[in-house]
Amino acid sequence: MSANRKGRADEHRNAGSTLLSEAREVELARRMIRCGARLQVLVAETSLSYERLSRLYHELRGKSPSKGMLPFSETWYLGWKANLHASFFYSFYESLERNTPDMRGIDRLITAYEHYEDSPLAMDDRNSPKPVLSFTRAWMLARFVKRARTLRMDTCAGCGIGFLAMNTGASASASRYCAVCHPPPRALPALRAGSIDRQGTGAAGTRPYSAPEGLSAEGVS
Numbered sequence: 001m002s003a004n005r006k007g008r009a010d011e012h013r014n015a016g017s018t019l020l021s022e023a024r025e026v027e028l029a030r031r032m033i034r035c036g037a038r039l040q041v042l043v044a045e046t047s048l049s050y051e052r053l054s055r056l057y058h059e060l061r062g063k064s065p066s067k068g069m070l071p072f073s074e075t076w077y078l079g080w081k082a083n084l085h086a087s088f089f090y091s092f093y094e095s096l097e098r099n100t101p102d103m104r105g106i107d108r109l110i111t112a113y114e115h116y117e118d119s120p121l122a123m124d125d126r127n128s129p130k131p132v133l134s135f136t137r138a139w140m141l142a143r144f145v146k147r148a149r150t151l152r153m154d155t156c157a158g159c160g161i162g163f164l165a166m167n168t169g170a171s172a173s174a175s176r177y178c179a180v181c182h183p184p185p186r187a188l189p190a191l192r193a194g195s196i197d198r199q200g201t202g203a204a205g206t207r208p209y210s211a212p213e214g215l216s217a218e219g220v221s
Ligand SMILES: [Zn+2]
Pocket: 156, 157, 158, 159, 160, 161, 177, 178, 179, 180, 181, 182, 214
């Protein structure tokens, strides 16, 4: 092969791999946008430009992305209902981590979120058409646990399931209970009505899913 022909073949191959990697990035962004990701998350997780992501977002959602700040506080995850949702999501995310070591972190996060979003529990707030835990909050949660290490999964002394709690650095206490075992008084009507149960059969009760790993009684807000 002449030097010229070889050069053109290399160029062609490089252009092909660039196109393929761009297609993968667009697909990743599309999955995140479908889950409701904010633009800042898309920028952090893909190599696509802000302008391209913004255009893609507009094309898929029919509106411009929100320009607000990302939720930055861990305390949201400790509220009673938020803790139920976040703990359920995170327990599935952790099980994926154990069972799919080769999966990229962001793909695992999206898969865990899709599982959560698809569960009857996600929509248990009938006043809102959106899941209680947004994709952006799920993404922040993984950062709080894995990077900042300000939150962690503890095990409930009552039922043995895992639940999210502040990471105080101390070893897990034998007297920490999840909010299903020790719910706040305002949550009792929902528990009595069976909209949330320990087996995690969810609000609709039509399709069982893997048990949520609990709630933080100490973090009730
Ligand atoms: Zn419990």
